Amino acid sequence: MSKKVIIIGGGIIGLCSAYYLQKEGHEVLIIDQSNMNAGASYVNAGYISPSHFISLAAPGIISKGIKWMFDSASPFYVKPRLDLEFLKWAVAFKKSATKIKVEKSISVLKDINLFSRDLYEDLQHSRIFNFHYERKGLLMCYQSDKVGEEEWKVGKRGIEEGLGVKHLSKKEVNLLQPKANLNIKGAVYYDCDAHMTPNNFMKDMVSYLKENGVIFHKNESVKDLQVSNGTIKKVITDKRELLCDDVVLSAGSWSPLITKKLGIKIPLQAGKGYRINVERETNITIPAILCEAKVAVTPMDGFTRFAGTMEIAGINHNINHKRVDAIADAAKRYYNNLEITSKEKDNAQCGLRPCTPDGLPYIGKSSKCNNLTIATGHAMMGWSLGPATGMLVSEIIFNKKTSLNTEAFNPDRCFY
Structure with a gap:
């Protein structure tokens, strides 16, 4: 009916x-x-990401969050405030950030992401739409051995879940993307991911x-x-x-x-993210996450997008220019000779992502x-x-x- x-x-x-x-x-x-x-x-990284099977409320994030709380340019920033709903959410987040709870959510997140990727591909093949969609995978690029080991540990868990994951040396990454000129030690590569241009x-x-x-x-x-x-x-x-x-x-x-x-009470907090569009040739052809900086890089339809940060600071669309600068600085550190201009940074936008405690x-x-x-x-x-x-x-x-x-x-x- x-x-x-x-x-x-x-x-x-x-x-x-x-x-x-x-x-x-x-x-x-x-x-x-x-x-x-x-x-x-409209301002997200455009990822279809079965690789993201570890929830935001992961073990260790609380201690990192406390450390980053005093740095407004950090990848994950929580603005301290006396707000009852925020405090309740924070308590629930802390209770959710356990190894047992995260482990239970891994297959749940993986399955819904794979299901969604298949539906995107059905939409693309239907010929009703004409949107940009490419399945080139995702590179988790790292500059330190410690972070590389952490990412490969997650990658091996992905292999256990049936995902295609490889640990690549810098040389192997350069063979995949010879003109990007990456300044990294290596990358964990997920071939299961895809990317799009959201506006399209x-x-x-x-x-x-x-x-x-x-x-x-x-x-x-x-x-x-x-x-x-x-x-x-x-x-x-x-x-x-x-x-x-x-x-x-x-x-x-x-x-x-x-x-x-x-x-009805649904614990939820707004997590602000930022994006910078670079509308010129960057020679970046494969999506990447710059691990230490927590910045996502996506080659979209006619431009490259640099996106990142998670700022839990209530509902507002104020642009924190320190956070925009942090994204631009990360791009320069990971891609040799890539300088994001002041004009490109001035055109940065933000969006609010709804975050549950778990x-x-x-x-x-x-x-x-x-x-x-x-x-x-x-x-x-x-x-x-x-x-x-x-x-x-x-x-x-x-x-x-x-x-x-x-x-x-x-x-x-x-x-x-």
């Missing part, structure tokens, strides 16, 4: 949810508070959805939800009231502001509301997990057996 589904949030998760819902014959409407041309879905895909998907009857309400904020007997009847915005059968919440870092209206997204229904499907909290894997999340959302709303077990993504899971 066809339903009227309202999606709150028009980022990658919202668009992919709309795609699979409209394919099932549902009437879909998307509400977004922005003009849908900026934010995390977002533009393609919006056009497709409009052509297939999906309605968009841009620059419109959700002010309230009218609920009766645990069911959302109306979504009330600053411009109109909309009847609905089901609601999908994919509002990223703003999602808790909506769930609070329903008495590094796993929220995908599913809360027991407190029977027609709300929550789809948020993907942190740095939002782009990678877009199609998988969209497919799961459609299956959940249509009461189908889901393609993957979603128990680990339960929005009601307990962190305390």
Whole structure:
């Protein structure tokens, strides 16, 4: 039976949810508070990353975070603040950052990333879209033996999970990418990863959805939800009231502001990331993460993107120029003779990534509301997990057996 589904949030998760819902014959409407041309879905590294099977809440990150807390240019920065929701999230994050919990999440993250990669490739082969997509793998480039050993330890765990992983010397990396002129000791190479140009895909998907009857309400904020007997009847915005059968919440870092209206608490913090685009030849042809600096490098359609940092500092889009400089400095250290200009740094942008305490997204229904499907909290894997999340959302709303077990993504899971 066809339903009227309202999606709150028009980022990658919202668009992919709309795609699979409209394919099932549902009437879909998307509400977004922005003009849908900026934010995390547009400034990310464009990675489809089965290699990222270790969650953000990993052992050792707390001690590193405390050390980095005093350095606003560090790769992972947590701004200390007296905010109750942040403090609760921090406690839950600490409890999640254990070896046992991370180990349990490895296969979960790997499986949903592989599933999503397959769905991206299905979209590419459908000939409906014309977006940039390449599967060239990912290089985890390191400059010190200690970091190289740490990365290879993770790589060997990836091999145990069935992924294609190799430990490459500097010479072997140079054979793969002879003109990049990398200043490294070696790299761990994952052949399972792919990359895209986010703006291309977002533009393609919006056009497709409009052509297939999906309605968009841009620059419109959700002010309230009218609920009766645990069911959302109306979504009330600053411009109109909309009847609905089901609601999908994919509002990223703003999602808790909506769930609070329903008495649902989902621990979530905004993690700001930055990007610099270099629109000239860099001779970089394979995506890489510059390990010590935690900077992602992606050869996109017509430019190279340098992205990085995780700044937990609340919801804001203020540009911290020290962090932009840190990304540019890393590019220069790892790629000989690559100088990012002042103009390129001045054009840097940021986006807010919604981070859960355990590094796993929220995908599913809360027991407190029977027609709300929550789809948020993907942190740095939002782009990678877009199609998988969209497919799961459609299956959940249509009461189908889901393609993957979603128990680990339960929005009601307990962190305390």
